[in-house]
Amino acid sequence: MNKVIEELGLIGIVPVIALDDAKDAKPLAKALIDGGLPCAEVTFRTEAAEESIKIMAKEFPEMIVGAGTVLTPEQADRAMNAGAKFIVSPGLNPKVVKHCIDKGYPIIPGTSNPSDVEVAIELGLDVVKFFPAEAAGGLAMIKAMSAPYTQMKFMPTGGINASNLKSYLDFKKIVCCGGSWMVKKDLVAAGNFEEITRLTREAVDTMLDLKIKHVGVNMANEEEAFELADTFKKVFNFEPKNGNSSIFSDTAFEIMKKPGRGTHGHIAISTNYMDRAVYHLEKRGFKFEEASRVVKEGVFKAIYLEGEFGGYAIHLATK
Template identity: 45%
Template sequence: MVVKLTPRDVMDDAPVIPVIVLSDVAHAAPLASALVAGGIRMLEVTLRTGAALACIEAIARDVPEAVIGAGTVRSAADAQAAARAGARFAVSPGYTQAVGQACKDLDLPLLPGVSTGSEIMAAQQDGFDALKFFPAVPAGGATMLMAWEGPFGDVKFCPTGGINPANARDFLVLPNVACVGGSWLSPAEVIARGDWKHITQLAKDAVALRAGR
């Protein structure tokens, strides 16, 4: 039986949600298995390549320990395709009511992207309080999140965009940050050479970031 997730479940599972871009479905299951072996279960495969949906489907089928999600969800059609492929959560770069309603209709937990106070208010009005802050560093970084703590103290964020091992803890120590999103757990060159042990070590290092909170 598949346990129903909430957006907070997705964000609270580990300090980092990997932002994954895959062009070859053959890499999907080995990558997911390597990340899970390192302690990272929530995996965001972005819908940026023609192989993305097939990769989501492969991970959902072959790596049941992983919780696969779809990133770069920009329309209701994206959400529907991701759900059909087996995605158990969705992440969007921005927020529209159409995307939000589609995910509600699909019972697909959504982390909507926001970068302004108005966007936070729009997402909250539609019932979303676990949000992706994107692009985090260009949009104001940790300073912006600290400013939002006052008026939006009931919101939790997953900052994504410009996050790396050197600055991740600057975000994770903030009271309104549940986790961060980052692409450094799945470097293209490491995937290309199939160095899955290296991926597992990157995941272990990411899990260890929680100790700094």
């Protein structure tokens, strides 16, 4: 898979935008970055598309700006010359795809049926768009259609929103989702970029769904750990579950039989998607201890952030 598309997969959501005026490109790009989505698919449906891509790419070089609704090789060249890092088309036009491949442009063409997917495979692609997603059968259609094509991945776009985002991203053959609910045209027209930032941040929060899973309490020894577990049983009726190195009191507390990470203990934060959570938290300026990464049977299960927070170590964990 192309590295640009791999990063889009870590971001998880690709805002699909159509700008009527290139003056909105800079504040919109900033709103998306501030909200946690440093990427955009700028559609070539408007005259302002090319200039908008140029502005975004110049002002925010860290942003992954792509061009959507690319229908011809000439449009693909204009988009890439303007600074686009990937190309998206609504359908699968072999001429456009071959042109992009020959030029080294990452391209995600639209598909909606098995025949399209087979053409994409013949052209050497391993990621395609599924469009229009909801109108073409949604997640059920992707699951049914993708079964014979074990190596193909999908980027569904069209009808994706906050309410169905997780159901799509939970399917392993989906790289990321394209959506426009956080960049509504009326908000752009009104210059309400603060609301776009809020909706973007809300979209990221919905996707990651970061929640406290349990609190780990450091005890001096096993005896003290059992005493605290017994106390929690008496006070809260939290049933203790004994383990090798700790005792779980219900699911809320992990009572350590000897001091572990953190001055006072640790806090486990659950998330829907470990890789995406690590990516987004790193973009927020936090670092992780790679040596603490836990992978079991190929599944990324946990990892600690560097440092302490109020005397507690913090680690991410799968839900």
